[in-house]
Amino acid sequence: MLIQRQTSSLRPLTTAHLAQTMTLLELTSEELRAKIDAALASNPALELLEDPRCPHCHRLLPPRGPCPTCSAPQKFQNDEPIVFVSPRQDFLPPSAGQRLTDEELPSEEWAAAKEDLPTYVFRQIAPELSVEDRPLAAHLLTSLDEDGLLGVPLIEIARYHHVPLGRVQEVQRLIQHADPLGVGSSSPQEALKIQLEVLAETRPIPPLALTAVDTCLDLLSRRAYTELSRKLHISTNQAIKLAAFIGENLNPFPGRAHWGDFDQAADHIQTYQNPDIIISELDDEQDPRLVVEIVSPYAGSLRINPLFRQAISQAPSDKTEAWQSEMDEAVLLVKCLQQRNHTLVRLMKRLVSLQHAFILYGDAHLIPITRAQLSVELQVHESTISRAVSGKAVQLPNRKIIPLSKWFDRSLNIRTALVKIIAEERYPLSDTQIAERLEEQGYIIARRTVAKYRSIEGILPARLRHSTPVAMRNE
DNA sequence: CTATGGCACGGATT
DNA sequence: AATCCGTGCCATAG
Numbered sequence: 001m002l003i004q005r006q007t008s009s010l011r012p013l014t015t016a017h018l019a020q021t022m023t024l025l026e027l028t029s030e031e032l033r034a035k036i037d038a039a040l041a042s043n044p045a046l047e048l049l050e051d052p053r054c055p056h057c058h059r060l061l062p063p064r065g066p067c068p069t070c071s072a073p074q075k076f077q078n079d080e081p082i083v084f085v086s087p088r089q090d091f092l093p094p095s096a097g098q099r100l101t102d103e104e105l106p107s108e109e110w111a112a113a114k115e116d117l118p119t120y121v122f123r124q125i126a127p128e129l130s131v132e133d134r135p136l137a138a139h140l141l142t143s144l145d146e147d148g149l150l151g152v153p154l155i156e157i158a159r160y161h162h163v164p165l166g167r168v169q170e171v172q173r174l175i176q177h178a179d180p181l182g183v184g185s186s187s188p189q190e191a192l193k194i195q196l197e198v199l200a201e202t203r204p205i206p207p208l209a210l211t212a213v214d215t216c217l218d219l220l221s222r223r224a225y226t227e228l229s230r231k232l233h234i235s236t237n238q239a240i241k242l243a244a245f246i247g248e249n250l251n252p253f254p255g256r257a258h259w260g261d262f263d264q265a266a267d268h269i270q271t272y273q274n275p276d277i278i279i280s281e282l283d284d285e286q287d288p289r290l291v292v293e294i295v296s297p298y299a300g301s302l303r304i305n306p307l308f309r310q311a312i313s314q315a316p317s318d319k320t321e322a323w324q325s326e327m328d329e330a331v332l333l334v335k336c337l338q339q340r341n342h343t344l345v346r347l348m349k350r351l352v353s354l355q356h357a358f359i360l361y362g363d364a365h366l367i368p369i370t371r372a373q374l375s376v377e378l379q380v381h382e383s384t385i386s387r388a389v390s391g392k393a394v395q396l397p398n399r400k401i402i403p404l405s406k407w408f409d410r411s412l413n414i415r416t417a418l419v420k421i422i423a424e425e426r427y428p429l430s431d432t433q434i435a436e437r438l439e440e441q442g443y444i445i446a447r448r449t450v451a452k453y454r455s456i457e458g459i460l461p462a463r464l465r466h467s468t469p470v471a472m473r474n475e
Numbered sequence: 476c477t478a479t480g481g482c483a484c485g486g487a488t489t
Numbered sequence: 490a491a492t493c494c495g496t497g498c499c500a501t502a503g
Contacts, residue, residue: 386489430478446496451479461479
């Protein structure tokens with residue numbers, strides 16, 4: 001209804017309007033910024049009124065974080081997440097005409113840190129960095145090689161900045177736990193160990209994996225399985241499986257692949273994605289609430305230049321046609337933008353309250369939902385949801401950045417339940433037995449599917465899962 | 476004979 | 490219309 005009224009006001013453009021709304025919807029914040037920048041540059045009818053104030057309550061916004069006034073609990077109904085379009089700039093790369101307002105960061109360091117990977121990591125850890133540690137982080141991050149490993153010794157950095165080694169190590173640790181897991185490590189081993197550590201928190205890992213990467217990395221990379229098995233006192237078969245697990249789940253060169261995974265090289269540039277949506281916890285006394293920010297590429301309001309609007313009536317007759325079309329285009333863009341924001345807000349509001357548990361407590365609590373279901377609830381076309389979801393990245397309160405599409409993973413919750421069962425098993429359970437256990441928990445899936453999930457999670461079949469903490473055979 | 480992985484089919488999803 | 494996912498059937502390994 002609202003949509004119709006809007007479209008009817010600009011008669012001949014209805015279809016164009018819809019088409020553009022859709023294309024805007026599937027753009028990420030970054031792409032949107034590029035689009036708006038281009039429009040601003042080429043279309044004199046558009047004007048950006050920069051305004052560091054909250055678009056809702058018009059109070060001045062803090063440099064980062066939600067609007068303090070709008071997030072005041074009483075303004076929102078209970079247990080609804082707070083969702084709004086945020087003009088936060090710190091997650092977007094600087095673009096023409098707009099400067100990052102981050103004064104704390106030494107400018108040369110920032111200039112050097114402009115590469116994709118370093119910036120990407122820096123954004124993640126920035127909130128946890130103290131101001132004094134920022135130069136350290138910048139130094140570390142700019143010293144990464146193309147594999148995402150640290151090329152220079154920590155000691156050197158410590159000396160350069162005249163700080164104790166421990167400080168540098170702390171910062172390094174922070175970096176290593178940022179998104180390309182293990183990035184900023186001094187060696188492949190170190191990167192692998194970090195990845196294992198983190199992996200171990202969520203799923204069972206083969207007992208010898210740690211020892212293997214620690215001491216036998218050369219064997220692993222040479223695929224010298226027999227030698228490996230001898231060194232670890234396990235069968236060759238197990239060695240092969242172990243190597244497979246490591247190969248599938250770990251990456252000694254964190255800089256290379258990202259969530260886009262195996263397809264490296266190709267789109268190296270786009271692989272590091274900034275969040276389009278940021279979810280944080282309003283760590284507020286009695287009423288913890290989720291705050292959802294939809295990152296907007298501009299601060300202030302994009303609008304029709306009033307001067308242009310006036311000028312159009314007195315346009316020279318040969319130009320009037322052209323001006324009018326520019327005008328229409330500008331109006332269209334603005335409307336579409338509002339439409340996009342509106343849709344996104346509605347979508348996220350619903351989605352966040354639905355997946356509340358998932359956001360806070362992890363994969364196991366993901367409620368399987370399809371885009372189609374959501375589309376009927378929100379009364380929009382399925383493809384609208386699809387477009388809105390595709391390509392977007394969300395930052396969760398735990399600072400992990402995940403693709404929004406993960407929220408629609410039909411089997412994730414079952415898979416984590418499965419992982420848990422296996423982690424807690426007293427003896428290796430066969431797939432059939434696992435299926436039964438899952439059924440007890442209310443997950444009814446076929447035995448065959450258990451096998452599939454297992455392999456997705458990189459878990460060995462029962463026979464090869466013999467707990468081998470103590471190997472008896474010796475050389 | 477049991478446990479698993481491969482292939483392929485149908486239905487849902489995008 | 491193209492793709493993904495769960496599942497059944499069958500071959501194979503142990």
